[in-house]
Amino acid sequence: MMCAGRSTTVASSRGSRSGSRRAAIVVCASAVIVLAVSAVAGFVFHHPEWTGLGNARLPMAPSTAALFVWHGVALALLSKGGEGRRIRWLVYGMAAVASVVASVLLVLAAAGIRPRLEHLGMAIEGQVRGIPIGHISPVTAGGFLLASIALGLVVRAARSHGPLAAVAKAISGILIAAALVFVLAYGYGKPLMHEGGFIPPALNTSLAFVALGAGLLLVSVRGTDHAAIPLSSTRKSGAYAAGYLLFAVGIIVSGSNYQRGVTSQYRSKLESELASISELKISEIALWREERLGDGSLFLDNWPFAEVVEDCIGNPNDDAAKERLREWLYKERQSYGYDRVFVWDTQGAEVAAEPEHAEASESHLLALLPSILRGHDVSLMDFHREESNDAIRLSVLVPLYSVRRPGQPLGLLVLRIDPEKALYPILRRWPTPTRSAETLLVRRDGEDVLYLNDLRFHPGAAMSLRIGLAREEVPAVQGVLGRTGILEGVDYKGSEVVAYAGPVEGTPWTVVTRMDSAELFGPLAERMWLFVLLVSSLLLTSGSAVALIWRNQRVRFFREQAMVAEELRVSREDLQQRNEELTRFTYAVSHDLKSPLVTIQTFAGYLDEDIGQGDSESIRKDLDFIRGAAGKMSTLLDELLELSRVGRIKNPDEEFPLQDAVNDAQRLVAGRIAASGVSVGVTDEPIVLRGDRVRIVEVFQNLIDNAVKFMGDQEEPHIEVGFEESNGEIVLLVRDNGIGIDPRHISKIFGLFEKLDARTEGTGMGLALVRRIVEIHRGRIWAESAGPGQGTCIRFTLAGTRIATRKRS
């Protein structure tokens, strides 16, 4: 009954369901179109944040946007459902055009050919993270190819929902899944494909594909939706969808939170590593400088050395003094490995040098000379290029003063350093193996940053690479401008880096340690990949699980419905059968009851005449006929009443042995049995019957009575009551060796008032009654006879019949 009640909701719910799906398709189509149009509007009105859903995001290419609008419109055309031929052909054509365009774009994009035509006449230049903008990604083009194929299939499958619709559904699912992976990657801050050679799909492109895929899925599902769905099931579907959505949002949000936590943890760990390495470098450089200045200060106010120098200057021919001075210089050079150690007089003329080869005096050093001599202090001459050979050098400058004439400047000691040998190795050292990390030494030079050392990815940068201070995204610029600590930006080679900048005290130098973000976050990106895959597979699995459950429910519903329909059909057939039976019954009753009436009426008339004629013989005959008819009528009415009682008045079920029932029946027809000399045999198997005992006795009574009646002139009349087992069912039987039945008439014997022999007594109701009782006991009854003279066997079943287990065993 519950099912029947549910099915009544079918008709009313159908409209609302298709209505909500139609609305969903329109929403999907609108989302696709809005995303595309807003991207194009961004290009037209120069709002980069519209083109890629946010600043510094890769924008959707105009060609991509155009294809999205195309597909969105096609989708919207299909939203109505049950559209006409013309619309379907139109959409089919659109799908065909789209698939051709997408194929061409796919080939071009895969080959790296980027036609300007894709910009649709707009002026689009530039790159985002090194990716040229305004061109379709091969992934996107492939997505459009799939989408257009699905669109075409959906239109073709609009009538015949079969494999075509299934393929369309599969394609839509793939589109959604793939686009979701890209969206997720964007959401987790690690966009996919941004490092490869191909252009990746933009965020809004991925989002639009999710909407497009969902729309296509909704349209393709329609084909299978011809069967009506009850409102309750629709609500359940809604609940499933909402539950899954909630679950998905939960997974994505908690995933992104977790990922953010992991990222920041990882990041701060790496940053502190970077910072400590950087600080180490800074202190190393500062220490190195201190040591060099210390080397110099050994000679400042060094009397023995000053004396030797004074001797040499005072008497240029004093070879002994010169030898001693060179001894000093030689030792000093050897002690640290200076490039060249030499002494000048106050005029800048070289007094002595180690190594001894002559070199032209550097004019800039000459210019510095007077101030140095006045300064009374050791100083470091910063990186500079030698005029003679363009080599990069630093020098420790020590002013020398006369011993004999105190305070009088004597000359200058220069400890010249080749940074390639002395300083750069310190910078190049890195505590861990790395692909991209390096330390830069820079200083401000006018409005530029001047790189002081050679760079890993820019040999020959030392003293030649300059970057304008305006380019503040470069960490070196930021460092020179006074920012210290962790910096992010794009470095000299154009790659994203994380850097640490710090000044070296007492110098114009800034140390910048930098590492490519790619390397720094490489391991993280790998984990992110795994994480995105994990989350998306989790979403997909749970999604398919929900879909499976939902589908199962629907299948169960339809199965139930089919079962209900089948039951209904069976009961309708049953009803029809009963109806026919009733008609036959009424017909038979009216005929058979009327028949004795006619007799009585007619013979009453004859009686009248015969009384008038005084024919006593005829009068007696007439009265006999009248009496006979009245008696027949009375019997008929009794039996009809009896028949109507069966099923209407029912005694409680009980279990009793077959033998008891047969004995009771025999007792009831004992007179007739005795008169005809029939022997009755009963099986002695412990068969137990179950049901209305009075009725079941009636069955045996009628069957035995019948058998006796149709015994004919059998010499050894015998009736046997037994049983058979057939297919696990106990079939009871009453067999006689009487006149038998012509097989042609065998089907009639259980009919109401059917008599096979006009001469026999009875109304023909007995077997009809038997059949009724058997049916009431959920059984079947049928007759078998090899033919006239071959005896008859009536077989029947009664529900609940069993063989009792013998007590002995």
Added chain:
Amino acid sequence: MTTGESPLVVLLVEDDDAHAEIARRSLVRIPSAKRLIRLQDGQAALDYLLGSNFAEPDHPRPDLILLDMRLPKVSGLEVLRGMQGEPALDSIPVAILTTSAAEVDVMKAYREGAGGFLVKPLNVEKLAKLMDEVGLSRRARSGHSDGPTRSK
């Protein structure tokens, strides 16, 4: 109705003895010469009708069949059906005897080739009229087709 003619043979198929007696008494009241053969069930009727060429004197071809509808074994309708397609039986008029002129019966019987109805209790005038018609048609037929060979 000259006496020189052979009596009309009426085949009565009726299981109920009382009704058979009624039919017999009704026929007695009709003055024409006739011979009544009674059979008790449909099977017997079919056996009678299909089983011979009516050559034997005690198995004559009936001129009229009075057929009860409700008969044991084989019903009146089944007898009609069995007679159909038998050219020898085509011209024998069949009158259905029934306790009710229910439409269903009438329709079915006509479809199976019944020639008329007699609703029980039998009306003697109607039966007489039917007998007259049967006698007339027999005379017409024997005068026409069979000629003198058939007439004794």
